[in-house]
Amino acid sequence: MxxxxxxxxxxxxxxxxxxxxxxxxxxxxxxxxxxxxxxxxxxxxxxxxxxxxxxxxxxxLGNPVTVDFIHGKTGFRFMRAQHEMIVKAVAGRSKDPLRVMDATAGLGRDSFILAAAGFAVTAIERHPAIACLLADGLDRARYSPEGAAVAERIQLQWGVAHSILAQLAESERPDVVYLDPMFPERTKHALVKKEMRLFRDVVGDDMDADALMEIALEVARKRVVVKRPRKADSVAGRKPGYQLLGKSSRFDVYPV
Structure with a gap:
């Protein structure tokens, strides 16, 4: 290939x-x-x-893709992180600061919002190009007055999430594992966003998401949270404990 x-x-x-x-x-x-x-x-x-x-x-396909956590839509979202649905899904009823593993970090927007909500986040990304974009964005955020404290709560790991999760010591297990796998689109409205079209050309789909889901359920101390398109099937055919529904997407929550 x-x-x-x-x-x-x-x-x-x-x-x-x-x-x-x-x-x-x-x-x-x-x-x-x-x-x-x-x-x-x-x-x-x-x-x-x-x-x-x-x-x-x-x-x-438009302009080059970069990671900027401070400006634009991401900047607006992280400033009001507590109102974000992903934060509510990850936190559950807990009021304590949680340790979260974002096992499919991508460009890190979800990781940054979770860190802005006060969680300690380990962001795992296996694709080298995307890991470079994310590392660069986090580094620049560390030197901004708005994002410095948030970026410091994120640890980036380049590698395969399956292996990283499977090798965790008991003391390293996160409270929550968060997954946002990229599946093949089946609708005629697929790939509307130019950035997503580029991602599919360069990164491809997460064909091993079912296996990652199983490992996540073994590792998480409190819950696994999976982001899905609102009408998509659940990962690995597993019925979630409950769901949080948005306009175009949802969060499937699996208490452990």
Whole structure:
């Protein structure tokens, strides 16, 4: 299978990856010069103007994807985190600060909102390009007056969530495991957002979500929370203990 993305091999970008405490090896097999044959490529991961970005090669997919927790919609949401449905789903009736593992972190928006609500969050992301975007966004948030305290409550781990969860010591088990798996879309309205179209080209779907669900149920101390499209099937065919419903999505909650 041909590569769908490359990382632009420049000294400044390698320095940035080291600064973000990510292993350079995470981009092995993807480092390349911009001059290479781009047939089959969908996107380019690069360090430009002080930001790590994933630039689509198809102009119809819009602007490069970056992670910015402070401005725009994410900035508005984290400032009112206690009102977010995800916070209510993760917290349940607990008033105590919880340890949460976001096992499918992606661009980290949910992780940041959970951290803004006061939870200690471990964000796990296995795709190297997305992990670089997330690490860069978290690092910049740490240097902002609005986001510094929130970003400090998030620990990013690059790796496969299945393995990380399975190897946790008893003392490391989180109170809550949060999952937002990406499944193949089945409706004619799929892939409306340009960013999501790019994600599917570069990242693909989470075909092993059922297995991750089973591991999460074994590890979580209090509950597993799964975000799903409102009308989608439940993960692994498991009926949740209860649900929180939004306009387009829902949160399935599995007490353990």
């Amino acid at each position: 041909s590569a769908t993305w490359i990382a632009v091999d420049q000294p400044d970008f390698r320095d940035r990856v080291r600064q973000l405490h990510l292993p350079l090896a995470c981009l092995d097999g993807h480092w390349s010069s911009q001059g290479q044959d781009q047939a089959g490529l969908k996107a380019v991961l690069e360090w430009r103007d002080g930001v790590v970005q994933l630039r689509p090669l198809d102009k119809e």
